[in-house]
Amino acid sequence: MVNRFNFDFQRPKILARNYLLIIQESTNIYENTAPTLSQEVLSMSESSRDKVHSWAESMSARDRIRAVAETFREPRSVNWISEQADTAWSTTNEEVQTLVKQGQLRRIEAGETTRYQPDYTRLLFEEIRTLIAENTREELRNELAAITEEIEKWQETYEIETWEELEQSLADGDLTSDELRERRDVITFWRENEEDRRLIKHALELYSDVEATREQTTDVADRATS
DSSP, rough: OOOOSOSOOOOOHHHHHHHHHHHOOOOGGGOOOOOOOHHHHHHHSSSSSSHHHHHHHOHHHHHHHHHHHHTSSSBBOOHHHHHHTOOOOHHHHHHHHHHTTTTTTEEEETTEEEEEEHHHHHHHHHHHHHHHHHSSSSHHHHHHHHHHHHHHHHHHHHTTTSSSHHHGGGTTTTHHHHHHHHHHHHHHHHHHHHHHHHHHHHHHHHHHHHHHHHHHHHHHHHHHHO
């Protein structure tokens, strides 16, 4: 497997890939039918308590609430968020209202129940803005070239065109366990590459506009302090 990219380059966060996938799956995620209370209770019972206890030891309550709030795909209640984050209802509600004020969550009225939904579009654009802030235009272009080169090597190695075709090859009974493991790893990297490529292309398309806005803001601040 090839050496993976320039370590100085700030790759998109995994959550940004999730935002992009979620937005692609639905043109209007806010029209999704909100789960009933019984469905939410079922979802709560299916969560892994061991995993919750593990991250409860490494993250603060508010960090856990924010982590949960950035990743669910359907409108959820404070009760559900509290259960998933393993935090007190009062703490969860307070943090959720803060996230609403910050524009990171949207409040959705569903009958007599209030639920909340991440603003994925806002979060996605914030990640694109971070890509622009932390990487030069040339670094973004170089990373696009590196992604293309890696995908082309996989296409040549496995004589396929897409990661979906590689995934289908996993059913080949002649593959050894090591070969299966390697192909699964390649599929994971390939999918990440495709999502990162989309994000980087968005960043390049908006690079000049973001730079101009940033320079304008700096000029205004300089004049205000001079």
